[in-house]
Amino acid sequence: MKFSKKTTLCVLTTAILWAYNVQAREQIRIVGSSTVYPFSSAVAEELGATSKVPTPVVESTGTGGGMKLFCQGDGLDTPDIVNASRRMQNKEFDLCQKNGVTNITEVMIGFDGIVFAQNKANGEFNVTKEQLLLAVAEEVPSKDGQSLVKNPYKFWHEIDPALPKREIIIYGPPKSSGTRDAFEEMVLKEQTKHMDIYSKLYEQDKEKNKAYKEYSNIRTDGIYVPSGENDNIIVQKLSKNKVAFGVFGYSFLLENQDQLNGTTVSGVAATPETISDGSYPISRSLFFYIKNTHEQEVPSLKAYVDLFMSENIIGQEGTLTEIGLIPLPDDKRASVRESVSQRTKLSRENLSQ
């Protein structure tokens, strides 16, 4: 007994001393979006495998969580890079400025399509963005178009007689997910912003009806089923339920072509080409942000960024396209590369462009 207690104590002290001995940091720390995470970690792995630099640590915290960590301060105990499945928001930029993180470079790496897919047993299915809005919104315009009512639609043909008589069930991401944010933004907000009925309500009482300015509430009556952060769960559900549709990232459709069938949105199918040229309407840009001041203390940061920007990685035939990233068009890629090589400092004006 006595002996073992003494050893424990010794070991504990050594462990703590060990902890304080380590100081400088060689390893890059990356946080942020779970959508960018697979791409970011693939590059991290490539860097670790092909050079002597230690493999960067990539954490999937979600874009919002990552921004919080990134903008916490400029010290070495904060991340060097934050991945984002949307642009940095103004309030996040301000937080960064306030905490002394002023020298940031923005890098756009490509696109991610959000697909609306179904079981392969079904035939082709086409929806417009408006039909999609009517299927998922909490409140929709009434038949006479004069007021908003609680979403009454249970079958697709009720929305539009041209659609088949098929029950509406949609498995989608839950509230905490970035995919959900993007879906709300592109399918709900973008449309309701320009729909008179929603803006009229907002005009009537700007305080009380604030939600109607850019309406983004998704129905909670069990027809839209939030299905967990893991898109594989949605894929599994669709493979069992032939009536249902799912909302998830393009790479999951790519990997499950044997079970799933993408729908066309406004007549356009999700393919790398249509997502890249913007003709597929539900796609978003992916980014990462570099903390330039860390380049001195974390020398491998430059190597990581250079590798990421290389044609072998984000090019048309690059490694990342193989795992589902939709590359930028050639000219856009060249201009991003140029801006990154000069480490163009991000300003507030850039973000509102």
Place this chain on the structure above:
Amino acid sequence: MKSDPHPFADTHLRKRHRRARWFKNLTLFAIGLSISFLFYFLTDMVVKGLPAFQQTYIKVTIHYTTQSQSNPFAALDKSYRKIISRAWYRALPQQMAVNPALLNTQAEVWALADDQVDQYLKGHYHNLKPKERTLVDHLQAKGEVVLKFNALFFSHSDSKIPEFAGLKSAMVGSVLTLFITMVLAFPLGVMTAVYLEEFAIDNRWTQFIEININNLAAIPSILFGLLGLAIFINLFGLPRSSALVGGLTLALMTLPIIIVSARAALRSIPDSIRQAGYGLGLSKLQVVQDHVLPLAFPGILTGSIIGLAHAMGETAPLIIIGMIAFIPDSPDSFTQAATVMPAQIFTWAGMPERAYIEKTAAAIMVLLGVLLSFNGLAIYLRKKFAVKW
């Protein structure tokens, strides 16, 4: 009214027996249901996971040329481009840099196959093009494609290239993290239990502590993650994602479990032992240290091992302190970034590539195996050292 023929005859006997049978069947049904769930889960895991312990290799002839030094894909025949793992190609230039004598030579080796080929051979869904499929079929007929034991799974760490992904860094991380947990939670927990059970006077204050400890044992584990983030990372400035912080956080979580079980073990020691000790003139310390504690030790150990097994399977608090991350370099100190086995399972479960399904199941099998041996050890220790009064 007819009087009873026998004063002790129970007219309800049949009904009582029927109710007893019914109750017995109900309990039997409960256990049957749990066993069938467990059985379903285990078979599903094993069926999905077993293929992961084998990996496809393809026999190739490497041409070490100056060209392949810069573009490794040139080292093999062009038709092999898609069926050999990118991880294998990637390693070639370094191999040549380390060993310059290889230049302008040829070698026949077994190269790691691409995950699509691997999935094809295992009869799963794959997206090989017909041309590549015929090539693989052709090579297989020649015996140049084989399934071998997947040693990579244990000697390599996480990778975004499915066929190259393994458990090593997660296993090392788990060991380091649990070491910290054990070293901290075990002595602290046992000492607390000894104090509360043997020395403390039963008053409001100790009752208050007792209620709190019991409460802590039932708190959702994610809260310990938040606590760990606030104290160890933000206040003490210890490195994020490190085994040290992970171990400390899990120690906080296991502490109440160890205290509760150690107290139960101490309480089960009959008072006659203590009284005999005092009767012989021993001091309190001597009684506790030389008699009560050694006798209670098997019980304490069992409780602690179960607490550790619990900590080993925990992921929720580790999300908050950054241990659920892509960390392919296995840590060689407590302060380096580390991940643990359940975290690895969590990460793989979310990957789009289908080859990760079998990796996930295989990792679950490994984790279950470790947990099972932990619990087995606990049972063994209890049986071996248990004292019958």
